[in-house]
Amino acid sequence: MPRIRGASIEEHHELVWADLAEAVRQLLLERGYDEITMGHIAARAGLARNTLYNYAADKPALIRALTERASRPMRERVAAIAAQPATPAADRLARIVEAVLEASTDQALQPMFRPGSGPLVAEVPKGPDNPFTAVVSEVENVVREGITRGEFRDVGDVALTVELLSGAMRAGAEHIGREATAYAATVRSAQELILACLAPVQGRT
Structure with a gap:
């Protein structure tokens, strides 16, 4: 079972979303959007790729969710x-x-x-x-x-x-x-x- 960060599941999810937002930001500074994969995002955020899919089914869905939250x-x-x-x-x-x-x-x-x-x-x-x-x-x-x-x-x-x-x-x-x-x-x-x-x-x- 993945290690839970924060005092609750909700806090853990907020921390992961913050890591995902920062990962996407950093990757966009390095390469074009089309060149970024879910694997790149997971690695930069320190997540297992299968864990990332618990947050979004694909890259467009992830971007939509990040933008809505931010x-x-x-x-x-x-x-x-x-x-x-x-x-x-x-x-x-x-x-x-x-x-x-x-x-x-x-x-x-x-x-x-x-x-x-x-x-x-x-x-x-x-x-x-x-x-x-x-x-x-x-x-x-x-x-x-x-x-x-x-x-x-x-x-x-x-x-x-x-x-x-x-x-x-x-x-x-x-x-x-x-x-x-x-x-x-x-x-x-x-x-x-x-x-x-x-x-x-x-x-x-």
Whole structure:
């Protein structure tokens, strides 16, 4: 029977998931996603390969599970920020931008934001099972509230606008991944750019 780490089975599983996240991160720094096998991940995490299959049936399933787990704190933080109707929409949106870019520095999530991580991103499911879908939904709600209150201009298609603005967020995350010292400046620039795109046009009501 494998040795149990931690004070309980639950704590043991959390420690293993943390090891798996770090193993994937390290391997992605060394080789392309397609070159990484479940055997590589198990070896780097210090697990027997058959033990790894207790956590995920294959590599795509493992990536989905790791991303979902790692993104929970960000999703909870974004939801808490969005659920503050007394706070101006622009302030909430600026804080959401910061929350997402801060999450991009998390070692477990950072591979998702690395340049050239297309194959890795492709493993994350589309639709409601995507861990970032909840974040997008919260942003759309904040933008709609801002439009209703006259804080933002009427952009027409809110979903499309948020999708386009999310490109700026990803670009910011990739920049931070390349230059960690540029974190604060990148957050400010992303906030300014996104809020400028939503600002009311002068002279129009």
